[in-house]
Amino acid sequence: MITLLDYGAGNVRSVTNAIEKLGERITVAQTGRDILNAEKLVFPGVGNFGSVMQILRQKQFVEPLLGYLGSGRPFLGICVGMQALFEGSDEAPAERGLGILPGRVKRFDVALAVPHIGWNGIGVKQPTDLFDTLQGDEKFYFVHSYHAVADDPKVVLATTDYGYPFVSAVQKGSIQGTQFHPEKSGASGLTLLENFIRQGCGAAIPAKCPPQTRLAKRIIACLDVRANDRGDLVVTKGDQYDVREDGNVRNLGKPVELAGRYFEEGADEITFLNITGFRDFPLEDMPMIEVLKETSKHVFVPLTIGGGIRDYTDKNGRTYTALQVAAEYFRSGADKISIGSEAVDVVEAVLKTGQPTGRSAIEQISHVYGNQAVVISIDPRRVYVDSPDQTPHATIETAIPGPRGQRYCWFQCTVKGGREGRDVDAVTLARTCEKLGAGEILLNCIDRDGTNRGFDIELINAVKQSVSIPVIASSGAGCEAHFADVFEQTDVESALAAGIFHRREVPISAVKAFLKGKVEIRP
Numbered sequence: 001m002i003t004l005l006d007y008g009a010g011n012v013r014s015v016t017n018a019i020e021k022l023g024e025r026i027t028v029a030q031t032g033r034d035i036l037n038a039e040k041l042v043f044p045g046v047g048n049f050g051s052v053m054q055i056l057r058q059k060q061f062v063e064p065l066l067g068y069l070g071s072g073r074p075f076l077g078i079c080v081g082m083q084a085l086f087e088g089s090d091e092a093p094a095e096r097g098l099g100i101l102p103g104r105v106k107r108f109d110v111a112l113a114v115p116h117i118g119w120n121g122i123g124v125k126q127p128t129d130l131f132d133t134l135q136g137d138e139k140f141y142f143v144h145s146y147h148a149v150a151d152d153p154k155v156v157l158a159t160t161d162y163g164y165p166f167v168s169a170v171q172k173g174s175i176q177g178t179q180f181h182p183e184k185s186g187a188s189g190l191t192l193l194e195n196f197i198r199q200g201c202g203a204a205i206p207a208k209c210p211p212q213t214r215l216a217k218r219i220i221a222c223l224d225v226r227a228n229d230r231g232d233l234v235v236t237k238g239d240q241y242d243v244r245e246d247g248n249v250r251n252l253g254k255p256v257e258l259a260g261r262y263f264e265e266g267a268d269e270i271t272f273l274n275i276t277g278f279r280d281f282p283l284e285d286m287p288m289i290e291v292l293k294e295t296s297k298h299v300f301v302p303l304t305i306g307g308g309i310r311d312y313t314d315k316n317g318r319t320y321t322a323l324q325v326a327a328e329y330f331r332s333g334a335d336k337i338s339i340g341s342e343a344v345d346v347v348e349a350v351l352k353t354g355q356p357t358g359r360s361a362i363e364q365i366s367h368v369y370g371n372q373a374v375v376i377s378i379d380p381r382r383v384y385v386d387s388p389d390q391t392p393h394a395t396i397e398t399a400i401p402g403p404r405g406q407r408y409c410w411f412q413c414t415v416k417g418g419r420e421g422r423d424v425d426a427v428t429l430a431r432t433c434e435k436l437g438a439g440e441i442l443l444n445c446i447d448r449d450g451t452n453r454g455f456d457i458e459l460i461n462a463v464k465q466s467v468s469i470p471v472i473a474s475s476g477a478g479c480e481a482h483f484a485d486v487f488e489q490t491d492v493e494s495a496l497a498a499g500i501f502h503r504r505e506v507p508i509s510a511v512k513a514f515l516k517g518k519v520e521i522r523p
Contacts, residue, residue, distance in 0.1 A: 116147075140168075252499075256294045273306045309325055
């Protein structure tokens with residue numbers, strides 16, 4: 001029996017599903033006594049260090065947790081669940097950690113994108129049963145802006161490189177922890193969890209641990225989900241955002257089935273975009289909730305959900321905040337949420353007043369769950385001008401002239417599925433959202449959507465060079481070479497595609513086979 005320390009925030013469903021898939025029963029700690037009585041305890045911390053510690057204290061879990069940690073029984077802390085073992089964190093300087101391990105959690109100080117998001121390797125430093133049967137060259141899924149700095153090298157189980165080596169796993173007696181998410185790390189992560197559950201495996205250092213680890217470029221499958229004319233949820237794909245064909249919604253499959261297929265094919269991440277948008281559903285009846293719950297039972301890579309992350313009032317007159325909507329998505333299996341049109345509204349308000357309110361969905365969700373949980377989806381299109389002087393917006397000199405031969409353009413943000421343009425450009429939107437607390441940009445392109453002409457490299461470079469958070473390139477991929485182009489000609493961390501994967505025109509395995517030897521990938 002595994003006891004899960006669920007402190008009430010973040011995605012713990014995926015940990016539960018992973019452990020149950022391994023045939024183990026799981027119970028959730030409701031009280032301090034449940035913690036003290038546990039045989040094996042898993043603490044999957046997600047989000048902001050300060051919020052985690054505050055909730056543990058409010059629930060009076062700290063003393064029972066310390067009592068359990070001193071008992072010699074098995075403990076596995078995941079992400080912030082590992083960080084909480086240390087004395088404190090720069091993420092919340094006023095909050096004390098559990099103090100089991102000497103040291104402190106610090107923010108990455110690197111010339112790379114922060115958060116550190118994606119699949120990276122580990123270098124195991126001491127024998128352990130946690131990595132039994134693993135080769136050592138596997139990659140695991142990381143998503144964090146802060147990392148532990150251990151004062152005692154004896155507790156460092158593994159390190160990972162991101163600008164410099166950082167602690168990615170710890171071990172002190174029966175206490176173990178990982179900065180990465182095994183429940184989101186595919187087969188390798190499930191093996192690690194099984195080793196923790198079974199115990200008694202052989203303690204060794206895997207044979208193929210690399211001297212230096214490298215972050216893999218991510219290949220992301222995107223599923224645009226909406227109701228068809230019969231009310232069934234289907235995966236569809238638009239041509240420049242038009243999803244209808246012969247008057248009907250284009251149907252490319254069922255969302256849960258397609259997500260499972262992409263997991264088996266090697267997708268590094270899966271994104272659901274709810275392009276129908278809920279209007280008056282009670283929160284507990286929103287269609288995408290069930291899609292997430294079912295997908296997370298079988299898909300053990302990160303899941304992102306977008307669409308409708310906003311304040312709304314349902315048909316029964318009940319009002320929900322964007323934070324409540326996001327919380328329900330996280331509890332249903334999402335790891336990140338994507339905010340689209342609502343982000344444009346927020347940025348326009350900030351630009352008008354000159355300061356944030358602290359109440360926007362971006363600010364509230366990132367405060368509770370961490371900026372790595374908030375993705376901003378931008379839907380821009382080109383607007384050509386003869387000269388940069390003709391617009392106050394950030395312009396580029398383009399190698400793709402406009403219809404009248406214009407040599408300059410800016411990238412106008414749109415809302416409502418690209419149907420309405422706004423007076424804000426993609427560069428400004430991305431910069432402002434980063435300041436508000438967003439941790440990643442999903443950069444679409446209306447001009448390239450459904451064209452199979454390749455990614456808009458000029459747009460991607462303009463946005464990527466303006467922010468310090470990761471960027472996902474989207475729209476336009478038509479062949480394997482387009483993925484190599486975007487990784488070789490820009491610094492984006494990942495690339496996303498939809499239609500070519502749905503129609504099996506370009507399998508994910510073919511993309512990775514083409515990229516092998518050109519860029520770092522997760523095999």
